[in-house]
Amino acid sequence: MQSTKAIHSILAFSFIFLTTSASSFAAPKQIKLPPETAKLPKSELAGYQLATQKCMICHSVDYIFYQPPGMNQAQWTAEVAKMKHSYGAMLSETDIKSIGAYLAVVYGTAKATDSEVIAASANSSQPKTNREPQAQELLTSSGCMGCHAIDNKVLGPSFKDIAAKYKQEAQAQNMLATSIQKGGVGKWGEIPMPPMANLTAEQAKGLAKFILEQ
Ligand code: HEC
Numbered sequence: 148m149q150s151t152k153a154i155h156s157i158l159a160f161s162f163i164f165l166t167t168s169a170s171s172f173a174a175p176k177q178i179k180l181p182p183e184t185a186k187l188p189k190s191e192l193a194g195y196q197l198a199t200q201k202c203m204i205c206h207s208v209d210y211i212f213y214q215p216p217g218m219n220q221a222q223w224t225a226e227v228a229k230m231k232h233s234y235g236a237m238l239s240e241t242d243i244k245s246i247g248a249y250l251a252v253v254y255g256t257a258k259a260t261d262s263e264v265i266a267a268s269a270n271s272s273q274p275k276t277n278r279e280p281q282a283q284e285l286l287t288s289s290g291c292m293g294c295h296a297i298d299n300k301v302l303g304p305s306f307k308d309i310a311a312k313y314k315q316e317a318q319a320q321n322m323l324a325t326s327i328q329k330g331g332v333g334k335w336g337e338i339p340m341p342p343m344a345n346l347t348a349e350q351a352k353g354l355a356k357f358i359l360e361q
């Protein structure tokens with residue numbers, strides 16, 4: 148009798164332990180999946196920074212890993228250009244060249260010492276890319292891109308439509324920052340946007356600015 152009871156409580160205890168530990172593993176995973184699952188190989192090339200900032204906004208690095216090996220710089224550059232032209236990735240022409248060169252070095256046939264790689268990596272637009280990615284990373288890590296896209300409506304309105312609607316208003320940035328932090332419903336339809344309460348006022352303002360620039 149005694150020992151059955153003991154076994155019973157051990158079982159009950161381990162059941163609770165298993166379920167609580169399982170849920171504490173599951174929780175953080177659900178929130179930030181895409182950027183953390185895999186990492187791009189580190190490199191001194193300018194395209195490495197750009198790729199870490201700009202490629203995981205829509206999908207994980209796995210998409211890059213799945214490409215056939217042995218692609219050259221032109222092929223990788225074309226692949227990156229496709230992200231802009233077919234899928235609306237926000238990349239300048241210099242970003243495309245620079246990321247194409249980097250990927251060709253780490254996954255393809257190019258070498259960091261190739262003159263084409265050096266040329267494509269040299270003229271990357273640092274000042275512009277320093278600001279943009281901050282907003283873009285925050286959009287991804289805050290889960291905005293689960294409901295929004297730059298060009299098209301998802302659950303929420305596209306950032307282009309939001310910009311077009313409010314661009315002319317003097318207080319647009321502050322107003323949108325408030326909408327982002329507090330959420331809302333009825334301005335675009337029946338689907339509510341939840342409050343994004345984890346963002347600081349400054350972060351919300353930064354995101355509002357970025358959205359208004361689309
Ligand atoms: C605006 C969203 C967006 C961004 C940003 C983006 N991609 Fe993609 N990418 C896509 C979509 C959509 C697909 C196609 C997914 C599918 O077919 O299921 C894709 C697919 C891919 C593929 C698989 C091959 C293919 O052509 O379908 C590769 C490789 C890839 N992306 C690389 C990149 C790289 C490198 C970057 C950064 C320069 C990047 N992506 C940034 C949207 C994006």
Ligand code: HEC
Pocket residue numbers: 286289290291292293294295302303304309322323326327331332333334335336337338339340341343346354358
């Ligand atoms: C669960 C889905 C969802 C998430 C996550 C989400 N949004 Fe929204 N968002 C919406 C919907 C739906 C609307 C339209 C609400 C309405 O009709 O008033 C909207 C509206 C907006 C608007 C327009 C507000 C206005 O006053 O017209 C902005 C700006 C915006 N979202 C930015 C963001 C940002 C930035 C994030 C991340 C921090 C984010 N959203 C996360 C669904 C979402």
